[in-house]
Amino acid sequence: MDAFEIGSCFKSYNELMQKLSEYCEVTNTKFTTKDSRLITNEFATAKESFVYSELKLICVFGRSHKIKEHNRKRKMRTIKIPKTECPAYFRIKLINSGVALQIVAMNTKHNHPLEKIEDPDYSRLKRKKDGRTGIKKEIKSEDEDDVSSDDMEASEFIEVYIDPDEPEPKVKFTYRGLCVPVFTPFREDLSLKEELIANYAQYLFDNGIKGILVNSAVGEGMSMSVPERKLVLEEWINVAKPLKMHVMVQVGACPLPDVLDLAKHAESIGVDSLLCIPELYFKPATEEDLFDYLKIVGEAAPKTPLLYSHNPGMSGVNLNMARFLSHLASDIPTFCGLEYTSDVDDGVAVLEASNEKYAVFFGDDSLVNVAISVGFESTLLVTANIYPQQVTTLIKVAKESKTAEAKKLQKQLNANFTTITNFGYWIPSVKTAMNLISPIHFGICRPPLKNLSADDIKSIKVDLKL
Known part of the structure; x- marks a missing residue:
């Protein structure tokens, strides 16, 4: 059998199905097949034999079984066996303007024994009552005798729970794509230089940036007082809103009363979304701990989308985000997604758990091409401050499955970033590079961050050929 892996190409849909x-x-x-998109005008020159411009194949143990109840479709959640939870999939796209179907992302890790699978025809339903607020169903195939579930093996039936009608979400978060964490300008005496923010916003807007993140680690939010953080956000709201930019603000990394104060303030002045870092001293030890914390934060701003910052390298908190999204997140009314700056392989499971219900922003600048190839559609990238055109082009070609070109651009970006960060901690280094390359001078970083020496700055200029 020929290889069936990322990069494998097929000359027709029939060939794809044969190889599968x-x-x-x-x-x-x-x-x-779970999701598919027929060939449209975008691929007008493509052969009809391809049929689809994009499709996703999922393990049959990952199907979302549905039945009709009072003429309405309701989702059912597997209880006894992982019949609707297997994460294995293949994502296939028509590449290079319609010359071949190619596997662009995949996960071959099944969560069930691999054995000969017979796809049963679940056509007869026997209702059983359950003490919960839904209905439990026992699903059997037509050719089975009328036996009780006690006589059946686990592999012969699925016991599911039909959720009651879910209320409409209180908030909607529709922003997708590139979001840029912004720097905070300081004077030499370390006071805020907020008057630069207007020019900064225009610079980003002119370079195609449509979303920003304020007061993150890049913006040194943790080094500012609560009044300063409010002032910086207010300036961004004043200048970014007329440009129709999405404004997200990071409200965590301070005592909980201050977190709630910042969240309430942000909502009161019309911020588009909140991002929250976990408690950094009394760190959450379980996903349930994180849920409790974020629920409190969400209640402080009940009309504003809330996202979580999963960045274990910075926060020291490394919880199972796939489990959090699939089991807990839906009980926080304002929760809409997360920043994910961690392992790409684990990120695939997070994307599957998000099930397109939650936004997931990938935050590692060095792996943008890989992240997009496995399904990430949104990014949170600091390098877009310095190289906005290069980053937006990288994202574009990666989404078009131009693998070689994306790899080349990623390599160039990584080389520049490595050069910039050779001289110390990355935030002061990147801020220095921003001062050298962009038309705006953002000043220095506040302690405890250590700024680069004059000699280091000269070396960066030489290495970057400025």
């Missing part, structure tokens, strides 16, 4: 069939025969797996 061979793969399934060898691996004892079975896949079904």
Whole structure:
């Protein structure tokens, strides 16, 4: 059997299905189509034999079974076996303006035994009452005798819980794409230089940036007082809103009463979304701890989308985000997504758990091309401050599955970033590079961050050929 992996190309839809069939025969797996998009005018020159411009194949154990109840479709959640939870999938796209179908992302880690799969026809339903607020169903195939579930093996039936009608979410978060964490300008005496923010916003806007993150680690939010953080946000709201930029603000990394104060203030002046870092001293030890914390923050700003910052390298908090999204997040009315700055492989599971319900912003500048290839559609990238055109082009070609070009651009970006950060901690280094390359001078960083020496700055200029 030929390889069935990322990068594999197929000359027609039939060839894809044939190779998939061979793969399934060898691996004892079975896949079904979940999402697909027929060829449109965008691929007008593509052969009809491709059928689809994009499709996703998921393991049959990952299907979302549905039934009709009072003529309405309701989602069902697997209880006994992982019949609707297997994360294995293949994502296929039509590449290079319609010359081939290519596997651009995949996850071959199944969460169930790999054995010969017979796809049963679940056509007869027997209702059983449950003490919960929904209905429990026992689903059996037509050719089975009328036996009780006690006589059946776990692999022969699925016990599911039908959720009651879910209320409409209180907030909607529709922003997707690139969001840029912005610097905070300081004078030499370390006081705020907020008058630069208007020019900064215009610079980003002129370079195609449509979303910003205020008071993050890049913006040294943790080094500012609560009144200063409020002032900086107010300046950004005043200048970014007329430009129709999405303004997200980071409200965490301070005592909880201050977090709540910042969240309330942000909502009162019309911020578009909140991002919250976890408690950094009394760190959450479990996903449930994180849920309790974020729920309190969300209640302080009940009309504003809330996202969580998952950046274990900075926060020291490394919880299971896939579990958090799939089991807990929906009980926070304002929760809409997260920043994900961690391992790409684990990120695939996070994307699957998000099920397109939550926004997931990938935050590692060095792996943008890889992240997009596995399904990330949104990014949070500091390098877009310095190289906005290069970063936006990288994202564009990566989304177009121009793998070689994206890899080349990523390599160039990584080389520049490595040069910039050779001289100390990355935030002062990147801020220095921003001062050298952009038309705006943002000043220095506040302690405890250590600023670069005059010799280091000269070396960066030489290495970057400025």
